[in-house]
Amino acid sequence: MNFAKINNVVDSLIHKKEIPPILVVMVPPINREQEYGNNPAFARAFATELVPMIDQRYRTQAAPSSRATLGASLGGLIAVFIGQNYPQVFGNVAGQSSGFFAETSLESLRNAPKINLVFHLDVGTYEANFHGRNLLEGNRRLRDLLREKNYRLQYKEVHEGHSWGSWRARIADALRFFWGTLPVKY
Template identity: 40%
Template sequence: MPRKTDTDLKLPHRLQERVARYLYQKWVEFPDDLPFSSLLDRLRRAPRLCRPAIAERFRRYHRSPHVEGEKAAFFYVGSAREVCVAGDFNHWQPHHMKQVAGSPFYYLIRRFPRDARLDYKLIIDGTWHLDPNNPRQVPGGYGANSELRMPDYTDPPAFARRKEEIRGTLRFLQLESKIYQRMRSIILYLPPDYTQERTYPALYIHDGGEYLSLAGLHLTVEGMIERGEIEPIVLVMVPPLYRTIEYAMNRIYERFIVKEVVPFAEREARLSPRPQDRGLLGPSLGGLISTFIALRNPDCFGRVIGQSSAFQWQGGRILDLVRKTERKPIEFVLDCGIFEGIIQINRRMRDLLLRKGYPLTWAEYPEGHSWGSWRAHAGWAIEQHWGRKRKRAPSAMPLPRETDVTNRQ
């Protein structure tokens, strides 16, 4: 008679229950504050039949990414052939997540500054997804992203105290452009208690539709006005028509802003005609075109805010414009995220403007090239120009310490 193998043996039902209970208690029951490294060790050492339950228990009681000090562990639990993560920290280039053998648990560990804030998404079997185990989301130009907040990150005060509704007025207008031979949309924000009895400074905003819908800038600005942090200001939001073409230091678009948008806005609202009361704001290419227009039209604009400005465009030609021209009566506020590929050229522009003697205020954040960053810090930037307690930006300010952003696993 052939001998039975171990796989042919069947345990009595009660013994099966006792074995299952023992395995569950030994491997699946663990403290909620189990360190991530201990979780990985448990997953690897546990019998394979226990690993899915261990992964599911961790997923149920922990958000992704799981943060411990400077370490953030992105993780995913589910059936998949391949899982990647892409975000601000890797310039949106998908990085593969490791799978614990015999389990549905995928993970990737990275180190970040303790006050970092980053956008990211998961790519599961080639399809981009929000992280299903992370309730935090932020709006983006291509849809919402999941958000990582490290332990010491806090929203800037102006953004944290933004209003839910406005008392001011939003006006959606149409400008008949002779330059473009078509109608162009213009959005005006008038502050609370706006009156024709005085004039107001104006901020002309590129990517105006996004600053309205994704950043809610009017909500941030109105909160600052009502708290007395900035003087009342009018926002002139200009949505682009052909963004990449118009914002690439395009002289036709420059004429459109200077010759048509400014006169149109000043017919529609009581705006100060002084250059120091007119500013330009934009993110990325919007920061580039803001700088370009102001440098070529200092008799029209005296203030610039550039968020993550795309100064690298056309080989950094905008830096040559600064080098070859005399200093103009313009004040700059520039910021950039340390996880952006353009941080170095933004620092070069900062240094160049300071050497030329321009009043400049600079900030860099442990963030990336995203609306999550721009919407949070736009209020601070506006306060540097129109704050009630603002100090004139020095023309030779000490430069901030540069931050090492090398990822170490």
């Protein structure tokens, strides 16, 4: 989480009036392989326990369009899974180099009716062989599926690899896409 420097990114966007003030909650993984792998128990706790606790402690906007899940790598996989399973809580989903390396990860989205979600996806072109897994192709398949189902989608491929430096550089793109007052420039 320290590598993301999301606090700096968010503060800068707010200061420049590119997005309205937002509250960011980051959940550190304990066992990310177990928690983030399309885990229904983790998703349920995130949406039905953590979000209500945050709502009680802070002044939030409960509309799904005011909330997003965002994650990188396996965090991107669980971000999509949470959004898909709790669209009444989260209306925006951002996945950066999401861990869509198995076709089974896409099956539930493919077979489900379209729901009201907005997606930002980005991936590096040097992620075609990340520890033997083709994240680039998996994200392209997800992109194609979302386009086929007419989801609102921002998709970007960059000539980068699987790293926080790469993801940090594009967090602002996702936030501007969801809540920006100025157009995102590429």
